Amino acid sequence: MSEGYRALRHGAASLDLSARGRIRVTGRDRARLLHNVTSNEVKKLAPGSGCYAFLLTPQGRIQADLNLLCFSDHFLIDTEPELRKEVPQLILKYKVADQVELEDITGRTFAIGLEGPGAAAALTAAGAPVPAEPYAHQPWDKWIVANLSVSGDPGFQVFGDGPAPALSSETGISAASEADVRQVRIENGRPRFGEDIRETTLPQESGQMHAVNFQKGCYIGQEIVERIRARGHVNKKLVRLAIDSAEAPPPGTPLVVDGKEAGEITSAVYSPELGHVAALGYLRVAYAEPGKVLHAGGFAAKVV
16 A cells, blocks of 8 residues: 555545646637536636536537636636647637637646545645635635545645645655556546546436536537436446455456346456455446446456
8 A cells, every 4th residue: 555545545645737638718708618518507607616517529428528617817627638639629619709719728837636535634734725615716825726636535736837835745745646546536436537438428327417517508419418318317327346356357347247248347446445446337227226246357346
């Protein structure tokens, strides 16, 4: 068990998030365009607030996910490193006469995470504000502190122009590696785009329905999302699994019930905290109820 993993589970850990995409959106029509192309409510966001949202195809499939933070004169998009170049393209393809500009500011800014059950106390000790609500953000000196987490633990992201504030071992905070974060993320059941959420995934299949607002009106992909809601279900959904093994099965490992394939693993890690493998995977809805036991790679896998 690494120090970073232990800190994420029981204390506070710092994360290097500078590779994540940060895109600044300006222009008088910024709220309207973002509202029309994302799955969540944007027009009603007030400065200091934010939301999690999907960019969908017209067929309702998830093309990208993002955290959207509202400021008085711009929006800031925070997204996965792999989506840094794709997200602006997906948004601007629907720009017609809108006065909107997107600027990739990733390279000239930093982002560090502070996550774990002790993250809020560590921020307070450092003299920083502690935004209470998810996606809320506040200024801290020349930086911004946002209530954002990539591991699924209580967490915050500090970003801005350098130099970054000192949140390191000097203040009693351990640094967590990407492997530590992935381990805790899967334990917490937090899906990641590109690994657990795919370009073929429908919002209702992902289970991340805090990314969707059903009262906002028209947006790209809305017709399909609404049709699924009217129908009442999808055929498969992402579930958390506890696998009775010390070795994590690879992505794509079939989930089997009575000798028949019912789904597949998308990500899995051995959890020293839990004493078994924690995993995420897609499962046919008929088998997705908590407590259902399947098999993955010859080992019992229980839906959490």
